[in-house]
Amino acid sequence: MTALMAGMPVHDEERGVHHMAEAHVEPVIRIEKVCFGYGTKLVIDNVDVDIDAGQFVSLIGPSGCGKSTLLAMLDGMASPDSGSILVNGQAPRPGDPDRAMVFQNFALMPWKTVLSNVELGLRYRRPELAKKGRREIARHFLDKVGLSSAADLYPHNLSGGMQQRVGLARAFAVEPSIMLMDEPFGALDAQNAEILREELRSLVAEENRTIVFVTHNLDEAIQLSDRILLMSAGPSRIRDDIRVELPEVHSAEYVSRYDRYREHLWDHLRHEVETVQQREREGGGAS
Numbered sequence: 001m002t003a004l005m006a007g008m009p010v011h012d013e014e015r016g017v018h019h020m021a022e023a024h025v026e027p028v029i030r031i032e033k034v035c036f037g038y039g040t041k042l043v044i045d046n047v048d049v050d051i052d053a054g055q056f057v058s059l060i061g062p063s064g065c066g067k068s069t070l071l072a073m074l075d076g077m078a079s080p081d082s083g084s085i086l087v088n089g090q091a092p093r094p095g096d097p098d099r100a101m102v103f104q105n106f107a108l109m110p111w112k113t114v115l116s117n118v119e120l121g122l123r124y125r126r127p128e129l130a131k132k133g134r135r136e137i138a139r140h141f142l143d144k145v146g147l148s149s150a151a152d153l154y155p156h157n158l159s160g161g162m163q164q165r166v167g168l169a170r171a172f173a174v175e176p177s178i179m180l181m182d183e184p185f186g187a188l189d190a191q192n193a194e195i196l197r198e199e200l201r202s203l204v205a206e207e208n209r210t211i212v213f214v215t216h217n218l219d220e221a222i223q224l225s226d227r228i229l230l231m232s233a234g235p236s237r238i239r240d241d242i243r244v245e246l247p248e249v250h251s252a253e254y255v256s257r258y259d260r261y262r263e264h265l266w267d268h269l270r271h272e273v274e275t276v277q278q279r280e281r282e283g284g285g286a287s
Contacts (some may be wrong), residue, residue, distance in 0.1 A: 028178060028210050029074065031169055034083035037235075043069055044084070045235035052225075053177070056204060056211040058221040059203045060269065061231030061239075062276045067214045070231075071180050074212060075101055087178065097125050100171040104183040106163040108155040115151040118142060118170045125174040141169040142205075143238060145199060161192030168200065181213045185220065197223060218269070222246075222261050230268050233275040240268050 027050035036044040044066040051057050059067045071077040073085055077093035085091065088098050100121070108117050114258035122129060129137070142148050145165040155163055164184060171179055184200075185193040197220060205212060215221050221228050224243060230240040244261060247253050 003186055026053075027051055027253065028088055029073075029212070030084075030086040031070075032048075032084050032086075034068065034070075034073070034080040034085060036073065036078070036080050042235040044080075045237055047236070047238055049229060049238060051210065051212065053210055054208055055226045056213065056224055057227045057229060058213045058215055058225040059229050059231060060218070060221050060265070061236065062233050062269070062273045063216070063236050064276065065231045065236040067231060068182055071101075071182055071214055072214060074178075075099060075180055084128050095124075097174070099178045099180060100174050100176040102164075102167050102171045102179065102181045102184045104186045106155070106160075106167050106187075108166055110155050112148060112154070113151065114142065114153050114155070114158070114166050115139065117155070117166055118173050120172045121170045122202070122236055138169070141173045142166075144172070144203060145169045159192070160188050161196060163223055164188060164192075164196055165199070168196075168203065172203060172209075176209065178210045178212070181211060183214050183216065184215070193220075217260055218265050222258060222265070228265065230265065230272075233272045233279070239272065240265075 029049070029051035031049040034044060034047045035042065047070070059070065061067055063149075069078060073080055074087060074092060076094045077094060087096070092098075092099070096161055109120065112120065115135070115138055118141060119134045122134040122137060126134070138146065141150065142151055145168055147162060147165050147169065150158065150162065155166070158166070162204060164187075167184070185196050188196065201224060211224075213221075213224065225244050228240075228242045229238050230242070231237070232239040242261070242265070248255060
C-alpha cells in the first residue's frame with residue numbers, strides 16, 4: 001500500500017471512490033452514488049461514503065463544494081437527485097430522533113433561559129419525560145459544558161462561546177446516536193474556538209457519538225477527527241479519505257506526524273481552492 005502512512009486511503013481510480021484499507025461493518029451512515037444539484041447546476045457528483053458507529057468524520061473542501069448540502073441530506077432536509085443515503089438503515093427524515101444538528105449561528109431562542117433552551121429539544125424529542133426529568137437532564141449537560149451557574153440567564157447575557165456551549169448541551173441532551181455539526185466554531189474567536197474544541201473532544205469521548213463535522217479549518221479537522229473527507233471543487237466528489245491516527249500529544253512523534261497530515265491535506269486542498277479561483281476569474285463561478 002502506497003500511502004502517506006498506515007491507515008491512509010486506498011484509491012480505486014476506476015470508480016473514483018476512496019476506500020479505507022479496513023472493511024466497514026454495518027455502517028451507521030451509507031452514502032451511495034449520491035448526486036445533487038440546484039436547477040441545472042450539479043453540486044455533488046457520485047459521492048460514496050460509509051461511516052461507522054462512533055467515528056468522528058470531518059468534511060473539508062473549498063467554499064461552495066457542497067459540504068453543508070451533504071449535511072442537510074444526512075439530516076433529511078434535502079434529498080439526493082440520484083443515489084441513496086441511509087442513516088441507521090433508513091432514509092433520513094427531518095426530526096428523526098437518532099440525529100441532532102449543531103449550527104454555526106447558535107440557533108438559541110432569545111426569550112428562553114439557558115436551561116429552557118436545553119430543555120426545548122428534550123420536549124420535542126422525548127415527550128414521555130416529565131418536566132422534572134427534562135430539567136435534570138438539561139442541568140446534567142449544562143454542567144458538562146461548564147454552564148451550570150448560567151442556567152437562569154438569557155442568550156443575550158452570554159458570550160458567543162457560552163452560547164455555543166448551550167448549543168452543544170442541547171444537542172447532547174437528546175442523546176442522539178449521530179451528531180451533525182456545520183462549522184459550529186466558525187463564528188468564534190480563536191481562543192474560544194480552541195476551548196470549545198477541547199470540550200467537544202471530552203464530550204465525544206464520554207458520550208460515544210458518531211459525528212459528521214463540516215469545517216474549513218485544517219487544524220480543527222486534524223485535532224478532532226478519526227477520518228477526514230476532502231471534497232473537490234464542484235461538481236464535488238470525495239477526493240481523499242484520510243484516517244487520522246495521532247500519538248499522544250506529549251509523544252516525541254506527535255508534531256512530526258501532525259505536520260505530515262497537515263501538509264498532505266493542504267497540498268490537496270490548495271489545488272481545489274485554486275481550481276475554484278480559476279473558474280471565478282474565467283467568469284464561471286464556483287460550480
